[in-house]
Amino acid sequence: MECCSGGNVYGEEFSPAFAESTARSYVRRGLSRVAGRMAGFLETRGVEGTSVLEIGGGVGSLCIDLLRRGADRATCLDLSPNYEESARALAQRYGVEGRLTRQQVDIARTPDAVPPADVVVLKRVVCCYPDCEALLAAAGDHARSRLVMSYPRVNPASRALLWAANGWNALRGREFRGYLHEPSALLGIPERSGLSLVMEHRGPVWSVAGFERPTAA
Numbered sequence: 001m002e003c004c005s006g007g008n009v010y011g012e013e014f015s016p017a018f019a020e021s022t023a024r025s026y027v028r029r030g031l032s033r034v035a036g037r038m039a040g041f042l043e044t045r046g047v048e049g050t051s052v053l054e055i056g057g058g059v060g061s062l063c064i065d066l067l068r069r070g071a072d073r074a075t076c077l078d079l080s081p082n083y084e085e086s087a088r089a090l091a092q093r094y095g096v097e098g099r100l101t102r103q104q105v106d107i108a109r110t111p112d113a114v115p116p117a118d119v120v121v122l123k124r125v126v127c128c129y130p131d132c133e134a135l136l137a138a139a140g141d142h143a144r145s146r147l148v149m150s151y152p153r154v155n156p157a158s159r160a161l162l163w164a165a166n167g168w169n170a171l172r173g174r175e176f177r178g179y180l181h182e183p184s185a186l187l188g189i190p191e192r193s194g195l196s197l198v199m200e201h202r203g204p205v206w207s208v209a210g211f212e213r214p215t216a217a
């Protein structure tokens with residue numbers, strides 16, 4: 001899923017226009033309700049002075065928000081090269097560019113290329129990667145204290161939407177596919193890295209799960 005005949009599968013799907021629209025949405029409206037729930041989970045447990053690793057962060061609005069809430073530094077990973085310009089402008093706008101590092105790395109394939117962090121976040125990412133086991137195992141192993149992620153509900157409506165979106169990509173000759181991983185399977189993976197599930201919110205479209213390393217509680 002890394003490269004297709006013309007380049008990067010994720011770059012084809014997550015374009016500069018997508019990057020710009022997510023950056024604009026953060027500037028105008030702040031975090032979405034789901035992202036706000038993720039940030040709130042971390043903030044109530046103490047975000048001040050922590051290091052943050054955002055996996056599949058796009059323009060990095062969630063880790064930028066956590067930096068604005070007092071996190072010390074953040075690393076934002078993504079596989080699409082198309083976020084960089086909008087991401088740089090967004091970080092500069094909020095004065096956090098000196099505390100934010102961006103890497104175009106697949107942590108599931110090269111976990112050693114990424115430093116661990118106190119807090120790991122994945123917003124709308126597990127549905128964009130086929131091997132959720134490798135992705136969430138690497139995410140869990142990198143989380144010194146906490147991990148929070150959002151993931152889509154699995155129901156007839158989400159299955160139909162995904163089927164249509166994947167079909168549309170197939171018709172256009174695009175290689176990117178979305179995935180609906182079973183929530184019960186997803187939630188077990190960070191636990192195998194020693195994290196405990198301490199918060200679960202089931203939303204109509206996106207659910208949020210928060211994990212904590214028992215020694216960090």
Ligand SMILES: C[S@@+](CC[C@H](N)C(=O)[O-])C[C@H]1O[C@@H](n2cnc3c(N)ncnc32)[C@H](O)[C@@H]1O
Nearest residue numbers: 010014056057058078079080106123124128129
């Ligand atoms: C739907 S977008 C969400 C972006 C951002 N989190 C947001 O909510 O605006 C999913 C992102 O995850 C990235 N992604 C998927 N698998 C990844 C992986 N293994 N490592 C890093 N990024 C990944 C994709 O490139 C894409 O930008």
